[in-house]
Amino acid sequence: MFSTLQIDVLKEISNIGCGNAATALSRMLDKRIDMEIPSVNVLPLAQAPDLLGGAEKLVTGVFFQALDGMPCSILWLLEQESVGRLLSLLFGMDVHSEPPYSPLEQSALMEVGNILSSSYLGALSSFTGLNFQLSVPALASDMAGAILDVALMQLGSYSNYVLVIKNSLREGDKSVEASFLLIPDLELIQKIFSALGVAE
Numbered sequence: 001m002f003s004t005l006q007i008d009v010l011k012e013i014s015n016i017g018c019g020n021a022a023t024a025l026s027r028m029l030d031k032r033i034d035m036e037i038p039s040v041n042v043l044p045l046a047q048a049p050d051l052l053g054g055a056e057k058l059v060t061g062v063f064f065q066a067l068d069g070m071p072c073s074i075l076w077l078l079e080q081e082s083v084g085r086l087l088s089l090l091f092g093m094d095v096h097s098e099p100p101y102s103p104l105e106q107s108a109l110m111e112v113g114n115i116l117s118s119s120y121l122g123a124l125s126s127f128t129g130l131n132f133q134l135s136v137p138a139l140a141s142d143m144a145g146a147i148l149d150v151a152l153m154q155l156g157s158y159s160n161y162v163l164v165i166k167n168s169l170r171e172g173d174k175s176v177e178a179s180f181l182l183i184p185d186l187e188l189i190q191k192i193f194s195a196l197g198v199a200e
Contacts, residue, residue, distance in 0.1 A: 002042050002161075003198070003200065005198050006042075006193055006198050006200075007040070007042050009196050009198050010040060010042060010163060011037075011040040013120075013123050013124055013127055014037060014040045014120065014123075014163075014165045015037055016123040017119050017120035017121075017122065017123035017124065018035045018037055018116075018119070018120070018165070018167055018180075019035065020119040020122060020123060021035060021115055021116045021119035021120070022034055022035035022169075024115045024119060025112065025115055025169070028111075028115070029089075029090065029171075031171060032171065033169060033170070033171055034169075034170040034171075035167055035168065035169055035170070036167065036168045036170065037165060037166065037167050037168075038166045038167075038168065039164075039165075039166045040163070040164070040165050040166075041163070041164045041166075042161055042162075042163050042164075043161065043162065043164065044160060044161060044162075045148070045152075045160060045161060045162045045183065048144075048148060048162045048164060048181065049144050049145045049148060051164055051179075052077060052144045052164075052179055053079070053144065054144070055143060055144055055145030056143050056144070056145065057079070057143065057144045058079075058080050058141070058142070058143060058144075059077045059078060059079055059080065059141070059142070059143070059144050059147060060077070060078050060080065060083050060099065060101075060109065060139070060140070060141040061075050061076065061077045061078070061139070061140055061141075061142075061147045062075070062076045062109060062110050062112075062113025062114070062117075062137050062138070062139050063075055063137065063138045063139070063140065063147070063150070063151060064113070064114075064117050064134045064135050064137055064138075065134075065135040066121065066132045066133065066134060066135075067132075067133040067134070067135055070130060070131070070132050070133075070188055071184070071185045071187075071188060072132075072182060072183055072184035072185065072188055073151040073152070073181075073182075073183040074117050074121075074134070074180075074181065074182055074183070075147065075148070075151055075179075075180070075181040075183070076112075076113040076116055076117060076178060076179075076180050076181075077144065077147070077178060077179045077180075077181065078109075078176070078177075078178045079177065080098070080099075080141075082176045082177050082178060083097065083101075083109070084096050084097055085174065085175070085176045086109070086112065086169070086176045086178075087105055087108060087109075088174075089169070089171055089174060089176065090108045090112070091108070099141035100141070101139075101141075106139050109139055110137040110139050113137055113139075114134065114137055116167075116180060117134060117180075118134060120165075120180065120182070121134070124192070127195070127196060128191070128192055128195035128196060129195055130191060130192065130195060148181075151181075151183055152183070160186060161183075161184075161189065162181050162182065162183045163181065163182040163183075163184075164179055164180075164181050165179065165180040165181075165182075166178075166179055167179070167180060
């Protein structure tokens with residue numbers, strides 16, 4: 001498992017990345033968006049569904065792969081009730097929608113997922129000097145366990161751990177709760193910690 005120092009470093013990078021994401025969303029929507037991070041956890045992959053509310057919890061996820069020799073999978077997951085809140089925030093009107101989402105709704109969800117993922121990886125790149133390129137996003141609504149299984153199959157290599165960032169998007173008194181997951185392979189984890197100077 002990781003040391004306290006290593007986890008603290010990942011938490012700090014997560015805070016910076018999510019701050020950058022809030023700024024990008026504010027510019028896109030032309031309104032103030034705040035982002036809070038209630039928790040950052042690094043845990044065995046098998047425990048991730050429990051942190052998300054259970055393997056059978058219905059979620060909508062935006063999935064990416066990081067390309068260019070930096071193997072990892074990225075998931076941005078929303079509970080179903082949070083999807084309507086986010087779409088209402090994005091469209092400026094009350095939206096009560098369920099899967100399957102319309103092409104416009106899918107595009108909006110994937111764009112927010114892209115902004116969050118790019119912001120986090122941008123912060124990670126600035127600290128480590130490692131370059132990440134995101135694949136085209138894919139969107140799915142399914143049980144949390146099933147979506148995580150797909151992410152692992154796409155990764156194509158064995159992964160023991162996942163970084164789970166709980167985040168909350170806020171605009172005034174409206175909030176959207178979500179989870180950002182980074183699933184790197186072991187070699188990438190070692191590269192990240194070596195670049196940050198906290199390798200064991």
